[in-house]
Amino acid sequence: MSQQNLKLRATLHDEGKSWERMGTTLLNSTVWEFGTSVGMRDLAALHGYVFSHAGKTWRSHQHTALTLSAAGVHDGDLVEFAGDFEPVTGDEPQPLDSVSDGEAGRSRASTANGSRDGGGKDSPKEGTRPGSRGVGTPGSTQKDASVKDSPKEGARAVRTPEGSRGVRTPDGTKKETSATSESKITGDTDVPSAPTAPSAAPKAQIRVTLIDHKKRQRECVGRASLETCVWDFGVSVGMDHLATLHGYLFTYAGQTWLSNGPNQHQSLTLAAAGVQDGETVTFAGDFESVVYLNVTLADKVSRQRFGKASALTSVWLFGELLGLRTLEAQILPGCGYTFRKDGGPTWRSKQYPNLTLAATAVKSGDWVEFAVEVPPEPKEE
Known part of the structure; x- marks a missing residue:
């Protein structure tokens, strides 16, 4: 049942405007994967997206793994997507001085727990833990059953009748030591100090401005840490909720870097960009290199479409958004789809599954055609 194919109608709402798309997906796909396939990311949004079905609403910021099945969607249903402009808890801007990474809160919690454990009535005392044997309190006549003459044991303290502590040396003799609180461990019983844990890299507080495609901020x-990748940091502050066509822009001190594309900087760190503690950076969606194309779906009766997309968009994804899958029933085994620019070469989906619009050299205003691949005729012997 989870592999069931669904054909759904999706209405996209964008600040007073709306349009409808058709899409095919699997029942166990997330609603956000389906939304992306029908153009959800073209919608203006500040905090993610809203999905509605049968009178119920879910937000991508809160239900990241929601599937169509869990939302009660059935084949042929109508669903809706819209941009989310309402902040959720923890998403509101905060003053610089009030933001912390949570370490201080955890430290206070552990201190409180430690004092409560140490002074509580139910805290276990040394020598009375379940399963311990022979460790008595002062004045007890119980013997220490753990003291043995094993050659593997080093120096070990034993209790003497006079109340002083004796130290058993490797040759089996005892060396008396004072039982006062000021006694010092002799050279025979020096215990190496535990290695100190490496200190964590200090974290910087950075002000961030997020800009969507309608210039709202x-x-x-x-x-x-300043060694963090700028794109990982961007995701942590909500960069991935900005509407975008094919990536993100990071700007600092008048210089801009792209997350992908021909001049991509996928491994750029905050330190490499020159960012320092307390400074301001900007993240925005990348909307450059958009092409507007006239499309023909070569069916039994050809259909005309008009679409726009990033030049880095997959050719076949662009075709699906315009109805390419409606030709699916005509595909023969081992074949797929073809894409052709008017007067240009033919590209086959089986041979070029990762083909982008930019790779085909299409320009805004071009006519292109999608069709079902026709298998070559067998060679005559």
Whole structure:
């Protein structure tokens, strides 16, 4: 049942405007994967997206793994997507001084727990833990059953009748030591100090401005090590909720870097960009290199479409958004789809599954055609 194919109608709402798309997906796909396939990311949004079905609403910021099955969607249903502009808990801008990485809170919690454990009535005392044997309290006549003459044991303290502690040396003799609180461990019983844990890299507080494709802004504050990748830091402060066509822009001190594309900087760190503690950076969606194309779906009766997409969009994804899958029933085994620019070469989906619009050299205003691949005729012997 989870592999069931669904054909759904999707209405996309974008600030007073709406349009309908058709899409095919699997029942166990997430609603956000389906939304992306029908153009959800073209919608204006600040905090993610809203999915509605049968009078119920879910937000991508809160239900990241929601499937169509869990939402009660059935074949042929109508669903809706819209941009989410309402902040959720923890998403509101915060003053710089009030933001912390949570370490101080955890430290206070552990201190409180430690004092409660140490002074509580139910805290276990040394020598009375379940399963321990022979460790008595002062004045007890119980013997220490753990003291043996094993050659593997080093120096070990034993209790003497006079109340002093004796130290058993490797040759089996005892060396008396004072039982006062000021006694010092002799050279025979020196215990190496435990290695100290390496200190964590300090985190910087960085002000962030997030800009969507309609130039609306919101600000927040994030914390991260300066060795963090700028795109990982961007995701932590909500960069991935910006509407975008094919990536993100990071701007600092008048310089801009792209997350993908021909001049991509996927491994750029905050330190490499020159960012320092307390400074301001900007993240925005990347909307450059958009092409507007006239499309023909070569069916039994050809259909005309008009679409726009990033030049880095997959040719076949672009075709699906415009109805390419409606030709699916005509595909023969081992074949797929073809894409052709008017007057240009033919590209086959089986041979070029990762083909982008940019790779075909299409330009805004071009006519292109999608069709079902026709198998070559067998060679005559």
